Amino acid sequence: MENDLQWQLLAQKALSGDCLTVEEGLAVLESDNDQILLLMQAAFQVRKHFYGKKVKLNMIINAKSGLCPEDCGYCSQSIVSTAPVEKYSLLDKETILAGAREAMARKAGTYCIVSSGKGPTEKELDQVMEAVKEIRATMPLKICACLGILKGDQAGRLAAAGVHRYNHNLNTSKENYPSITTTHTYDQRVETVEKVKTHGMSPCSGVIIGMGETNREIVKMAYALRELDADSIPINFLNAIPGTPLEQSGRTPAIQALKVLALFRFICPSKEIRVAGGREVNLRTLQPLSLYAANSLFVGDYLTTEGQDVSADHQIIEDLGFEIELNAL
Template structure:
């Protein structure tokens, strides 16, 4: 295909996305299998869609690992799981003052959304009350949006979080339905969907994403994007597997930089109006091509992740400035 032909092909996909039409499976495959020589043309087409909905603004998010380790789940990617031998810190849910201190740090990092994340299959009522108490205080005193990620929820727990003022709840699908049994056996794909639906029913914004690089096929990557479009997730974190020693997926390797960019473009085309967040593992997979990710994604995490380190915060701020983009604060 000529350069002009490739440019027209990707621009047609962008126009289709802007009209609200969903890409076909074949078109999704084409994005993921695009020749690397066409990568800049593909990212330019994704940027056309991203710019339409989000201009040149970038949303920043900060995670606090509010409870570490001590998890009975067997998720193959996670250093905190019961099957992991990775040397991670283990501690119960952080107290209110520490959670409030984390919120102040989020503001210092220019993050508009503060993400309270706890390991485990789901919160106890005591843990949920602790989080709700901290959220109420943050809402009173700080200009932040609050996202909680506490695992599988009962209906009454979702209601209580919403009443406390949680804006958004994260519960990732992580992988495709077909690949799920190869990644975890202690809960199901359907349970993930059910929790996101409970979140939506109680008025919280649904956040749900994926981890790329866990043995899924290209078709399954497209199916993940379809599933999140169907779920109507407002925010979609795209993680790239960080193969942590001591986890079952320690030898899975990294997603190549060009493949990672194609995945981000795919999700922008299939979920055009949604917040696409380049998330965990971006430093490992994208490496020096991280700036290009923001031509498809409009959001990222600043600072460290749950048990792994992120890029230096000033470097992220500088990257955004050098692109001519703008940090959007206090945005959900």
């Protein structure tokens, strides 16, 4: 009963707009596994207050694969990776449009156009904008772009073309960042998200759990995204791909992954918390429980790894008594 009251008090604190302390955040991450159902029930109270039982679906298209000069240790598309991934330049407009139609077939409300590389060239930006304009004119989809670090007037041009949301993840804590990537900085990522906000696009920024960060750093990551005021927060769990520098990192235990999702729901209570890449291999059979804290997920494949069958995700949502929120940003 004492622990149940502890989690209920955290839920009440979140609902009142107060932020958890570092020690309260650590208590969530370091709680006894026997408490997981009580913890998830408390997180669900917060999730239900803001989102009811609705689940937002998102679909990714890997619009440009590999060929990336960055040295991100988690990424199979990085120049330092030897993983056998497909490599191709930016897809043509018709292929991107076909992906949008597939997103609708999967009941995804948001279509995410993702491109490898440090940032888009002017030609690539023009190609993406042309596709976005046609999607906006012909389909009731929300568009999220993830093209890397933006420069000059690129954010403004994407917004004018009709991009609703821009994703640029912080990925890890500021302290841990140099051990993951050296070809760009944590601050550059923050600057891109701030630039996105300035031009009226909805900011999407999240993390990858399982890259050597401490529990205290995970709490700081949640604080950073709360301060950044990201509307959507994808929580990825490292899928350690052979051929990448982090290939030996292992996986996050399923119950620990649930604790992370509960933590982010408490610290960023009103935001879209998306259980994202790596959920299948980290959460495994506990995937349904993730939606008691998260209110959003990706359907289908990721950038270079496979997701589970879309029908399985639809079945999870139905079996929980939840419902898909269509055309939701």
